[in-house]
Amino acid sequence: FLAGVFLLILCVGLGDIVGMIPIAALVAVMFFVAIVTFDWHSIAPATVKRMPWTETLVMVVTVAVVVATHNLAFGVIVGVIVSMVLFA
Known part of the structure; x- marks a missing residue:
């Protein structure tokens, strides 16, 4: 504040x-x-190996879309949609 x-x-x-x-x-x-x-610990190989594959997929897809489109908002929207599909 x-x-x-x-x-x-x-x-x-x-x-x-x-x-x-x-x-x-x-x-x-x-x-x-x-x-x-x-939080650099969150992307350490040991941490990523313990994560469920669905969470890793959502993270990778979101980052890939942001890097490919240079649009953070679009990447977050795609990440939310992928998350909704995988966790519904």
């Missing part, structure tokens, strides 16, 4: 200054946050 409020104040109050930050720097921060917050 506090991070959201801080971001709102930063963008509204200091929008002109924030606008001078290079996009490459913002991308680097986004990559760093994604790498640090990702």
Whole structure:
């Protein structure tokens, strides 16, 4: 909650200054946050071997669709549909 409020104040109050930050720097921060917050244990080979094959299939199909289409929303929709078919 506090991070959201801080971001709102930063963008509204200091929008002109924030606008001078290079996009490459913002991308680097986004990559760093994604790498640090990702649960790397969830894709370790030992963990994937213990997962049911249906869950692994949903994960692989979702990632493949996102990579192929460069569209996260479409990948999530396809993943939900595959999950509905497999788990219904």
